[in-house]
Amino acid sequence: MPVVLIDANIEGQGIRIWMRMQSAEWRELTAALEVTFKTFQDVGLDLATTDDAIWRFCQAQGFSLLTSNRNQDSNDSLEATIHREGTSTSLPVFTLPSADRVYSDATFIERVVEKLLDFILYADNIRGAGRLYLP
Amino acid sequence: MSTNNVRIVDIGRGPQIEGHRITVMDVFYYLHRGYDFDFIQRSMPSLTREQFDVIVQYVNEHQEELVEKDCRVEEFHQRGIEAQHARGGIFAAGGEKLSTEERVARLKAKLNQKLMERDGAGRSH
Numbered sequence: 001m002p003v004v005l006i007d008a009n010i011e012g013q014g015i016r017i018w019m020r021m022q023s024a025e026w027r028e029l030t031a032a033l034e035v036t037f038k039t040f041q042d043v044g045l046d047l048a049t050t051d052d053a054i055w056r057f058c059q060a061q062g063f064s065l066l067t068s069n070r071n072q073d074s075n076d077s078l079e080a081t082i083h084r085e086g087t088s089t090s091l092p093v094f095t096l097p098s099a100d101r102v103y104s105d106a107t108f109i110e111r112v113v114e115k116l117l118d119f120i121l122y123a124d125n126i127r128g129a130g131r132l133y134l135p
Numbered sequence: 136m137s138t139n140n141v142r143i144v145d146i147g148r149g150p151q152i153e154g155h156r157i158t159v160m161d162v163f164y165y166l167h168r169g170y171d172f173d174f175i176q177r178s179m180p181s182l183t184r185e186q187f188d189v190i191v192q193y194v195n196e197h198q199e200e201l202v203e204k205d206c207r208v209e210e211f212h213q214r215g216i217e218a219q220h221a222r223g224g225i226f227a228a229g230g231e232k233l234s235t236e237e238r239v240a241r242l243k244a245k246l247n248q249k250l251m252e253r254d255g256a257g258r259s260h
Contacts, residue, residue: 009161012178025235029242047181048154050146070160070208071148097212099178100165107232114238115229121246122225133216135229 001034002120004094005058007067008040008047013102014066015039020113033120038063051078055085055093064091066134068099079131088128094119096134111135141189149204150193152186160208162190163201 006014018037021030040047045057051071055078058065069078078093094116101108115135119126126132142153151158157179165175172187194201220228233241 008155008181009157009179011180025239029239029246032246048156050156051148054156068161068164070164070205071158077148095212095215097209097216100168100170100174103174103177110235110238111229114242117242118225118229118245121242121249125225129226131215132226133212133219 001036002123003061003063004035004037004066004116005043005045005054005061005063006037006039007054007065007069009070010066010068010096010099011039013068013096013099016102017066017109017112017116020109021117026113026117029117033117035117035120037066052081052085054078055081058093059085059090062091064094066094066096068096069093082130086128086130090128090130092119092126092129092132094134095131108135141183141186143189143193150197152190155181155186157182157186159190159193159197159201160204162187163194163205166191166194167202167205 004014004018006018014037020026021035021037040049043057043061043063045054049057051069054065057063065078067078071077071079082090082093096102096112098108102112112135119132143150143159144153145151149158149160161179162175162182165178172184175187176182176184219226
């Protein structure tokens with residue numbers, strides 16, 4: 001069952017996307033692909049958890065992270081961790097750079113939902129892809 | 136930088152709230168684009184008003200360097216998006232102006248195709 005873990009910096013948007021995926025239009029596909037979303041609280045992760053620890057947690061649990069992460073500088077940043085520890089079978093990190101548009105652009109959220117479900121449909125093809133942008 | 140309870144620290148991933156993974160850059164993204172506390176807290180419900188106020192104070196004192204860093208992050212993401220789209224297939228851009236019904240139908244067709252391929256592969260073994 002594909003699980004998307006919503007990062008703390010995008011929790012509101014993640015929940016909104018998840019609600020949209022359960023709307024009358026999308027819920028059949030969401031159910032067929034058995035997708036579910038979880039928050040840090042759902043999985044017992046501390047809000048202070050570092051990028052590298054979250055990435056390792058996701059890989060160990062079989063989760064894909066949804067983030068709008070904007071940190072690249074340090075050795076334990078998400079980007080550095082993906083490059084250093086990622087393999088051809090690693091689960092991707094879904095990145096939403098324009099997260100504000102989830103609230104302001106109705107078409108944008110539909111594109112995000114479609115792209116996310118599309119990626120999940122082809123789950124085997126996106127392993128090892130590192131960071132995947134939405135939409 | 137701190138108030139009584141909230142401190143901005145840098146433990147190697149840029150300035151962030153002590154004890155919380157939300158960074159100044161996470162919040163600055165919204166501030167720089169004109170969003171207020173209510174909008175930002177809708178995005179990050181775990182962000183308190185006190186934490187936000189300390190970040191705003193930090194932003195006011197480091198505006199120039201944060202603008203520059205925000206530009207670099209945007210450029211980084213733009214390069215990543217272009218590289219992803221250049222891979223084609225499921226990585227290609229899907230920005231067409233379609234209705235939700237058309238998007239759902241398009242994805243259902245892909246799902247059905249994949250199920251047929253899987254069933255076909257199962258029968259051939």
